[in-house]
Amino acid sequence: MPAKNFVFLPIVAAVVLVQLFTAASGSAYYLTQLTMAAYYSLLIVGLCVLMGYAGQISLGHAGFFAIGGYLSAALTVRDLLPWAESPVVRFLDALGCLAHGQDLYGAQLLTVAPWAAAAAAVIAAALVALVLGVPVLKLKGHYLAMATLGFGIIVYRLVLASEYFGEADGISGVPGFPLLPGLEVSGDSAGRVANYYVAWAVLLLAVLLLRHLIDSRPGRALRAIHGSPEAADAMGVDVARYKLKVFVLSAVYAALAGVLMTHYNGGIGPSEAGVMKSVRWVAIVAVGGMAHLWGALTMGVLLNFLSLRGVFGSYDDAVFALILIAIMLYAPGGIFSLVPGGRWGERLAGLVRRGKSGEAAP
C-alpha cells in the first residue's frame, strides 16, 4: 500500500467503531442514515473532483443522480410482459438481462434484472453527460453554472411529468440489488449492518480511485486546467477533452450513487432530482474546501447525516443555502481553513510520508 493511502486506516477504524458502538448502545437505526449519507457522499466526492480540482462548476448533479436512480428504479419495476413477444425483449431475455418474478398478488412479472438496469442507468448518465458536456463545457463560470442548472431543471420536470417515472409519487417497490448470495443492497432491516459496510466500502473505494487520479498524469492535467487553462493548453493538455472526461466521471459517480441509494431505499422520488439538491451538493463541496477530497467526504457524511436525522427540520434546504452564503462570505477556503492545522487529511498523509521518507519517496 503506498504511504499516502495509510490515511485511510483511521477512517476505516472509525467506520468499524461507529458500527460497534451503535450495536452496543442499541442505536443501530443510526446506520440507516449513515448508509444513505455514504451514498450521497459518493456523488459529492465526484463533484469535488469536477469543481475543486478541475475547476468546473455543475449545478445539475442531482440530475445525474436522478438519471441513475430513476432508470434503475423504472427498469426493475416496470412490467415488460405486455411486450414479452417483441424482439428486443426476447433478445434481452436471451442475454439474461431480464428477471422473471411475481407481483404482490402472484401475477407474472417480467422486469429488467437489477445489474442490467444499473449498468443501463450508469451508461445512460455517462452518455447524457457526454452529449451535454460537449457544448456546455465551452462555457465558463456563471455561464456554465446556468447551463448545468438548466439541465437539472429539465431532468426534474421530465421525471415529474412522465408517467413512466411515476410523476409526483416517484417509483416505489424497487427490489434489492443482489451483490453476493445472501447479500443485497436493500433497506431490509436484517441487512442493515451489512449494508452499512457495503456503502462505506463503495465510498472509500471510490475515494481511493479519485485520490489516485488526482495524483497522476490526468489528475495533474485537470488541476492544471484549473490553475491556468492557457498554460495547460500550451503544455499539451487537450483542455476540452479533459474537461469532458472529468464531467462524465463525476456524472458516473452521481449516477452510481443514485442507483445504490434507490435500491437501498426501495424507491426514488422527484425531490432527488430537484434543483435544491444540486445546490446542496455544491454547498457541501464548498464547505469541504473545494479542492479537498477529505473535506468533501467529511462534510458530505456529516451534513447529510444531520439532514437525514431531521436536525434541520423543515428549514433543511434553507440551511444548506445559508451554509453556502456563509462559506462564500467568511471561509471561501472551506470550513477547515478556519481551523488552525486544518486540511487534516493532507497533513496526516504528509506526516506519514515524511515518516517513511527514503524508502517510499512519493
Next chain:
Amino acid sequence: MSLLAIEHLGKRFGGLQAVDDVGFTLARGAIKAVIGPNGAGKTTLFNLIAGMLSPSSGAILFEGQPIHGLQPCQVARRGIARTFQNIKIFHGMSALENVMVGRHVRTGVGFFGAMLRTPACRREERAIRERSLELLDFMGIADCADTPAVNLDFGRQRAVELARALALEPTLLLLDEPAAGLNIYETAELGRLIGRIRDLGVTILLVEHDMSLVMDISDEIVVLSFGRKIAEDVPEVIQKHPEVVKVYLGD
C-alpha cells in the same frame, strides 16, 4: 531545412495590423531574438506560433509541416514549448507538480490507468517525478520542489515555468521576455542558463527587452516595429543598424 519558417505572417485585430507580413527562418540549434518597442507585435507573433491565435494570412512551418491553425495542445505535441510574458503558473500545485505537468505529452497514462494505479502508471509516475526533479535541480530550485508554486518569489516562478517548458523536451523553446523583472545578476545567470539549454540541443526563439542579454546570447536578431520586420541580422550588425537605432533611440 530550417526548423521553423515564418512566411508572410499577418495578424489583424479589427483595425489593427498587429503582425504585418513577417517572414524569417530559424535554424536548428540556433538562438534567435525578436526585439522591438512595446506593442510591436512580438507576443502576438509568439501566440501565432504556439497556436493561441490563428493567423489572418501567411504560414508557419515547423519541421517542414504547416502548424498554423493547430490548437496549442497540438503544437505542444509537435515539440514546441513556451513561457509567458506574464507568468502563468498552475496555482494549487507545488513547484514540482507544475513541472510534472510539462511531462504530459511525453507520457500516456489515462483516467482508468491512473485510477487503478496500474504497474505501468506507477512506473510512469516515478519517471515523471525523477525527470521533473532533475529539471528543478537544473534550474537550481530543487529545494522548492514541494512549495506551492504561488508562494515562490517572482524569479523562482519564472524558473518553474522554464523547467515546466523544458519538461516537454521541446525541439523549439519560445521564451517571452524571460528576463523581465530579474535583476542584473539574475539576468546574467539566465543568459548562461539559456546557453546551457541550447547546448542540450534545444532551438530557442526569445522576445527580450534587455539589450545586453539579447546581444550577448543571440545568434541572430529580428527587429519588429508596428508589426513589420524592419531588420534581421547578427547582433553586431543590428546594433549599428540605422533604423533600429532610430526605433530604439528616437530621432
